Amino acid sequence: MNTVIQTDKLTKRFGDFIATNEITLEVYKGEIFGFLGANGAGKTTAMRMLCGLSKPSSGKATIAGFDVYRETEKIKKNIGYMSQKFSLYDDLTVLENISFFGGIYGLSDRQLKEKSETLIGRLGLRQEANKLVASLPLGWKQKLSFSVALLHYPKIVFLDEPTGGVDPLTRRQFWDLIYEAAAGGVTIFVTTHYMDEAEYCNRISIMVDGKVEALDSPANLKKTFQVNTMDEVFYQLARGAKRGE
Amino acid sequence: MEAVVLNQLTKVYGKQKSMAVDQVTFSVKKGELFGLIGPDGAGKTSIFRMLTTLLLPDGGQASVNGFDVVKDYQQIRNTVGYMPGRFSLYQDLTIEENLNFFATIFGTSIQENYDLIRDIYVQIEKFKTRRAGKLSGGMKQKLALCCALIHKPTVLFLDEPTTGVDPVSRKEFWDMLKRLKEQDITIVVSTPYMDEATLCDRIALIQEGKILGIDSPENIIDAYPDELYEIKAGNMYSLLNALERYSHTRRSYAFGEFAHASFNGSNADDALDYLKQQGLPQVTVRKTRPTIEDCFIRLLKN
Amino acid sequence: MKQFITFLRKEFAHVLRDKKTLLILFGMPIVQILIFGFALTNEVKNTKIVVVDQARDESSQQLISRIEASRYFEIETILPDAKEIDNAFRRGSVKMAVVFPSNFGPDLAHLKRAQVQIIADASDPNTANTLTNYMSSVIAAHQDELNGNSEIPYRIQPHLRMLYNPQLKGVHNFVPGVMALVLMLVCVMMTAVSIVREKETGTMEILLVSPFKPLLVMVSKAVPYLILSLINVVTILLVSMYILDLPVNGSLLLLFAESTLFIITCLTFGIFISVKTNSQQVAMLISLMGMMLPTIMFSGFMFPIENMPVALQVISNIVPAKWFYIIVKSIMIKGLGFSGIWKETLILAGITLFLLVVSLKNFKIRLA
Numbered sequence: 001m002n003t004v005i006q007t008d009k010l011t012k013r014f015g016d017f018i019a020t021n022e023i024t025l026e027v028y029k030g031e032i033f034g035f036l037g038a039n040g041a042g043k044t045t046a047m048r049m050l051c052g053l054s055k056p057s058s059g060k061a062t063i064a065g066f067d068v069y070r071e072t073e074k075i076k077k078n079i080g081y082m083s084q085k086f087s088l089y090d091d092l093t094v095l096e097n098i099s100f101f102g103g104i105y106g107l108s109d110r111q112l113k114e115k116s117e118t119l120i121g122r123l124g125l126r127q128e129a130n131k132l133v134a135s136l137p138l139g140w141k142q143k144l145s146f147s148v149a150l151l152h153y154p155k156i157v158f159l160d161e162p163t164g165g166v167d168p169l170t171r172r173q174f175w176d177l178i179y180e181a182a183a184g185g186v187t188i189f190v191t192t193h194y195m196d197e198a199e200y201c202n203r204i205s206i207m208v209d210g211k212v213e214a215l216d217s218p219a220n221l222k223k224t225f226q227v228n229t230m231d232e233v234f235y236q237l238a239r240g241a242k243r244g245e
Numbered sequence: 246m247e248a249v250v251l252n253q254l255t256k257v258y259g260k261q262k263s264m265a266v267d268q269v270t271f272s273v274k275k276g277e278l279f280g281l282i283g284p285d286g287a288g289k290t291s292i293f294r295m296l297t298t299l300l301l302p303d304g305g306q307a308s309v310n311g312f313d314v315v316k317d318y319q320q321i322r323n324t325v326g327y328m329p330g331r332f333s334l335y336q337d338l339t340i341e342e343n344l345n346f347f348a349t350i351f352g353t354s355i356q357e358n359y360d361l362i363r364d365i366y367v368q369i370e371k372f373k374t375r376r377a378g379k380l381s382g383g384m385k386q387k388l389a390l391c392c393a394l395i396h397k398p399t400v401l402f403l404d405e406p407t408t409g410v411d412p413v414s415r416k417e418f419w420d421m422l423k424r425l426k427e428q429d430i431t432i433v434v435s436t437p438y439m440d441e442a443t444l445c446d447r448i449a450l451i452q453e454g455k456i457l458g459i460d461s462p463e464n465i466i467d468a469y470p471d472e473l474y475e476i477k478a479g480n481m482y483s484l485l486n487a488l489e490r491y492s493h494t495r496r497s498y499a500f501g502e503f504a505h506a507s508f509n510g511s512n513a514d515d516a517l518d519y520l521k522q523q524g525l526p527q528v529t530v531r532k533t534r535p536t537i538e539d540c541f542i543r544l545l546k547n
Numbered sequence: 548m549k550q551f552i553t554f555l556r557k558e559f560a561h562v563l564r565d566k567k568t569l570l571i572l573f574g575m576p577i578v579q580i581l582i583f584g585f586a587l588t589n590e591v592k593n594t595k596i597v598v599v600d601q602a603r604d605e606s607s608q609q610l611i612s613r614i615e616a617s618r619y620f621e622i623e624t625i626l627p628d629a630k631e632i633d634n635a636f637r638r639g640s641v642k643m644a645v646v647f648p649s650n651f652g653p654d655l656a657h658l659k660r661a662q663v664q665i666i667a668d669a670s671d672p673n674t675a676n677t678l679t680n681y682m683s684s685v686i687a688a689h690q691d692e693l694n695g696n697s698e699i700p701y702r703i704q705p706h707l708r709m710l711y712n713p714q715l716k717g718v719h720n721f722v723p724g725v726m727a728l729v730l731m732l733v734c735v736m737m738t739a740v741s742i743v744r745e746k747e748t749g750t751m752e753i754l755l756v757s758p759f760k761p762l763l764v765m766v767s768k769a770v771p772y773l774i775l776s777l778i779n780v781v782t783i784l785l786v787s788m789y790i791l792d793l794p795v796n797g798s799l800l801l802l803f804a805e806s807t808l809f810i811i812t813c814l815t816f817g818i819f820i821s822v823k824t825n826s827q828q829v830a831m832l833i834s835l836m837g838m839m840l841p842t843i844m845f846s847g848f849m850f851p852i853e854n855m856p857v858a859l860q861v862i863s864n865i866v867p868a869k870w871f872y873i874i875v876k877s878i879m880i881k882g883l884g885f886s887g888i889w890k891e892t893l894i895l896a897g898i899t900l901f902l903l904v905v906s907l908k909n910f911k912i913r914l915a
Contacts, residue, residue: 039381103553104550165284166285196500294914299752299913350754350757350759
């Protein structure tokens, strides 16, 4: 099994406050890894370190084989990122967004053309190709955003709460895309508030007050905590959290 | 006695006249906990804004406690409680100052209606000198609820009060709502979370401005016309693909650790055989009771 | 390199698709050049002056005709004696008086030397300087013409007197101007932003769905800035009086009262802007661009209004700062009482009332 993410006591401190407290985990190639935790538990800080966007205070980590302290540029070339808050430029068209992000990652014009075609066909966006992204419904924006994150064949894609607010059907269509990508060998690192989405993951970790308090497959976690749903697993762990006060 | 009545209520936006709210009709009984369930853009906020008299309808009528939302807006504004999305609070005032402010503008004081908010307020009381901007999502939610309740409203409108809040706080919030119901306050809540629907007395499922169904959660579930099965296999992706290829599948989709499917002209055993033939490891097929989410998906796909 | 070009393309798309910003980027320079070009000139033309002809003889008439013919000056009245000069200046309708002594003709004929007194309103020292220079040159030209016909040179000696501000201190000019500008900026911008902020954060929604009345919302937003601005006025006056040596010839109480009126005018302007906009950024932009520039250009403290084309002079009448500027100078420099400024006060009060009524009518009690 190929390990694409490996951390060892990874920590981030802001003054006296320890946002991320010595987290140690491994993520394997092609895995769908769920990264859960309440607001303020330290998920976003941890993800930033893994994406090479923030320097850890201590501990070690390798992402796609590259060291998180010294090789952040190489990390960025090999990962994709998509979040709720920002994904695409509203005042550019679908095609322009694809060209822009493809161009940033160094895709050649020919590659871009090919990938645009495939992407637009797969998502059924042919009619909308030259429309401003602002005019698309939220669900389509999300799917497009995810596809754009995959343009440069990254090894890992980080998804920060990608499915907020859409209807149950659109959410599942989004996860169809995730499954496809994972089947093709891309590792998915996703955070979510939806406990049913936690079930779609191969393994999940739950962060509480900056630490990883659980890491296993959903089925095993339910067995360990002797409950029937991921909801209850989460509730048991998050209930005692100090942060969020 | 109907506390809130909507009759063909309509709202249109923009030059293209997109129908944000399309001839919506329903009513809420006094003392009921009524849920408006639907995703972003379904029209929930527009409906709330028309009911709280913040937006003028483009068609139809609505009334709250017998007062018309257009003609008698001031009476409605004087007596309802409103918690808009984003928990509008004054970020640089403390918890106590916020509560005091809202009590005062409604002509009352914190002491007067304290028992109404006591159960909720005690959870944040020890932070009462902290500024609202520095509170966590869950605490802001509790404070916003207190501010909406402090003047003892007859009807409480809560627009997506659990969105963006951690699951623990979400659960606690609904517990608080149940206790409020006992005080005979009519509560109208909107939420995109399907699992919260079962906590309401009655719900309206809404998507793209249209009502897909209105009833109690149990009745909606009972009205599900097909047999629904929960199917488990070692690998969800392969399972979903297999179900898709099966000619008898009427509908199939992922649902947590299972796939949910309903069939046409096939029963559980046939389906099981087919899936085993596809080489899926450890397949189980079991009949299951639909949830609100299943009902919503079915209504959407139609 | 390719990355850079990709970025460039995106940035151009952003800029070109934002129509509002484009309007400001291209429209504003054109408007400014036109206004500055046409309107704002330090030149002097057709300035109204008063002539006191105590001589009433041929020599004085000759010089007076010459003055009349000059395009710099327009003689408003010819007075028989010096009694009315004070009133003329107080009214503010003339900027200069030329006084011919009763012996003008005889002195010139027999002594070959005569004097002419030039009295200038130096509450605006720059203009006073320019005017006296022009007048001196007109007189000199007349002198030369007279000399052309005789062997013994004539001398007409102008005797200068700067009224209200004998030392030609600039502080008289800019302190009132700065007061108007500062009050305008603070009150308009802060009030507008404060109200719009409630709209942006969503707390306005809750306020609307409550018994609280719109008028009270607006007033409660304005009061803190009223008090702060009054403190500002005190500070500016103290600094000007004790550190810059600005004399205050009139009543401080009246000055304070008029400042309060002007502050209320600006606050109402702020409320008006807030009623019309929905984002803090736009509110700030309008306050700065829409308020500051007209105040600087049309209040009269940098560029004399009388020299602008008529259209712009008319526009200047709706700029509250213009009236306040006149009021402040009249009180501080000319020492006038209320009777001298009641007209301007009435105009300011009128503007305030108008804005208040319009704001109340336009206050949205609904979100759309």
